[in-house]
Amino acid sequence: MTVKQNEFQTEKQVFSEHIQKAGLRHTAQRDLILEIFLRTEDHVSSEDLYRLVHKEDSSVGHTTVYRTLKLLTDAGLAREVRFGDGKSYYEPHYNLEHHDHMICTGCGKVVEFFSAEIENLQDSIAAEYGFKLTHHSMRILGLCGDCQKRERELNGAASGAQPRIRVKSVYS
Amino acid sequence: MTVKQNEFQTEKQVFSEHIQKAGLRHTAQRDLILEIFLRTEDHVSSEDLYRLVHKEDSSVGHTTVYRTLKLLTDAGLAREVRFGDGKSYYEPHYNLEHHDHMICTGCGKVVEFFSAEIENLQDSIAAEYGFKLTHHSMRILGLCGDCQKRERELNGAASGAQPRIRVKSVYS
DNA sequence: TTGATTGCAAAGCATTTGCATGCTA
């Protein structure tokens, strides 16, 4: 494969350790899937990742990608997010600052953001109810600037659903 | 049917108006589904609501419940929430103060809470990115007090997944 | 050698859709 050997050393190590601790096995498929997953930006669905992996090694099946994404999530290397379309998306998680998502209902654009104040408030709310917070997800749905503009231009014409586009994320 | 006639007058009116404005039709099924939906507490899945409705009128089909829940959402009477198990849940929305959810990953208990500070922060974040916020959802996942206790008692025994129980909500 | 892992195909779910029939306006 065409993958550089010394990228993502830490993540690979975390993965190896998780595999050993859990008594699982090291396989070429898992390596490849991890490697390609770590190179993704934004949020990949299992299907997205499957296609990427399949391009490099067409012997890897859908099922393995599904199973490996769960494994990566368990290992703390991936985070599962849902945007409300019924699918699961995954994003590399390790050593990444936690963030939340704002999604445009017009074009599907996803903006990632982080707010320390909101994080703190979530902690105190959890504490208030005696919960030990493990993680959380927050989604803000709205219309992005472009879509507001487009809506003003169409003005009144039933705009219907725009094709769902996922653009490169914007970090705050 | 055994439904009291003067409950939920406002909601019924909102529904009627929505139906008229959209050029749709008034049917016995829609009335019954709305009526029963408004009497639910917590969050019902389409399946849950179907069973409740079916008990009163066994001629009502699954499909109609699905379609009516979407209609109620459009009319602003229902809110769709997802807890991450792949299903959609709905809760009566009209005239209810907005709230978010905290979910116990041990027993599935759902606590509803509201934080004005978080609401405000969400507004400013949306504004910062030029979004016109329409709605949002926030889920906090963690272990509730009881499950923490149970975990401490089992202490080390692989606890596995507890049966998923949905308890009556706690309002803040 | 042992048993975890894989990929295929099939099964499971929740949800949606096609279509003939029924019913509202």
Next chain:
DNA sequence: TAGCATGCAAATGCTTTGCAATCAA
């Protein structure tokens, strides 16, 4: 009467599972 609504059955789309073959340790 026109055409929206209904309910059934079938289709869809994502995810999971059963299983025989494969492969890591």
